[in-house]
Amino acid sequence: MSPVAVLVAWQLASGTGLLAEDELASPWRVVTAAVDVTASGELPEGLVVSLLRVAAGVALGLAAGVGLGLLSGLSRWGDHLVDPPVQMLRTLPHLALVPLFILWFGVDETPKILLVALGVLFPMYLNVHAGVRGVDPKLIEATRVLGFSRSERLRHVVLPGAMPSTLTGLRLALGIAWLSIVVAETVSADAGLGYMIMNAREFLRTDVIVVGLVVYALLGLGTDALVRRLERRALRWRPAAVTG
Numbered sequence: 001m002s003p004v005a006v007l008v009a010w011q012l013a014s015g016t017g018l019l020a021e022d023e024l025a026s027p028w029r030v031v032t033a034a035v036d037v038t039a040s041g042e043l044p045e046g047l048v049v050s051l052l053r054v055a056a057g058v059a060l061g062l063a064a065g066v067g068l069g070l071l072s073g074l075s076r077w078g079d080h081l082v083d084p085p086v087q088m089l090r091t092l093p094h095l096a097l098v099p100l101f102i103l104w105f106g107v108d109e110t111p112k113i114l115l116v117a118l119g120v121l122f123p124m125y126l127n128v129h130a131g132v133r134g135v136d137p138k139l140i141e142a143t144r145v146l147g148f149s150r151s152e153r154l155r156h157v158v159l160p161g162a163m164p165s166t167l168t169g170l171r172l173a174l175g176i177a178w179l180s181i182v183v184a185e186t187v188s189a190d191a192g193l194g195y196m197i198m199n200a201r202e203f204l205r206t207d208v209i210v211v212g213l214v215v216y217a218l219l220g221l222g223t224d225a226l227v228r229r230l231e232r233r234a235l236r237w238r239p240a241a242v243t244g
Contacts, residue, residue: 025207030214033207042196047215049192053109054181057116061173065121066166069128074158086125094118095183102188112184119180120173127169131162167231174223178216 007027013019014026021029037043068086071078094115101111135158143153185194193212200208 021206023206025205025210029207030210033205034211034214037196037208037211043193043211043215046191046193046196046212050181050185050194051219053112053184053192054116054177056109057113057180058120058174058177060113061117061120061177062124062170064117065124065169065173066128068121069125070132072125073129073132073162074154083129086122090122090126094122095180098183098187107188111188112181115184116177116180119176123172123176124166124169127165127172128162131165131169132158134165135161163234164231167227167234171224171227171231174227175220178220178223182216 010019010024011027014021014024014029019026025033034043068082072082072086073079097118098111098115101114105111105114139157139161140153143157148156181192182194185192186198189195189198193215197209197212200206200212
């Protein structure tokens with residue numbers, strides 16, 4: 001009931017004048033604006049553009065994060081060579097790289113995709129690395145006794161053992177991906193949900209701004225729900241996953 005109460009209070013504050021329309025539009029105006037931008041095609045077009053950017057950035061970030069995480073987690077030399085520079089870069093706020101990315105790559109799709117990819121890379125790397133290193137050493141020793149080859153050990157023990165941590169990293173990475181695309185599209189874009197929000201700001205259309213923010217929130221919740229469903233299916237072998 002709490003979300004309903006918030007909406008009722010919001011509508012009452014707007015209707016009584018306690019909340020000015022130019023500061024925050026009423027819920028009814030937000031709904032009307034959502035219908036208008038959907039009917040005009042502005043919202044669907046911006047949504048498709050943002051989804052394509054996020055998909056490309058997530059794919060790139062997943063490939064780099066998982067690959068580097070496996071390399072550093074499975075190999076001592078890989079750990080020495082890969083982990084220090086990745087940890088150093090991780091301390092940099094990747095959203096602060098927007099000005100440099102614009103200088104290096106211009107204002108086309110490349111900086112936006114790279115910003116999303118960087119946001120995805122670090123949580124995936126950390127969780128894959130931790131998942132691989134966190135596999136029970138007794139299980140590894142048992143595979144040696146049973147005569148498993150290195151590839152069999154990796155396929156049957158290490159990767160399944162690292163899967164819970166990897167999926168947790170994926171949930172974190174997708175949340176950061178949406179945050180990254182919001183920043184990227186509000187700084188340098190001529191299309192997308194972020195561009196729609198910034199264009200609405202120029203005309204003080206707080207109703208359209210709220211529509212864009214709600215869409216971002218729904219996309220984040222939707223992708224998180226998909227990963228949680230994947231997690232339940234992939235981890236059915238774990239008692240905690242079944243009972244939870």
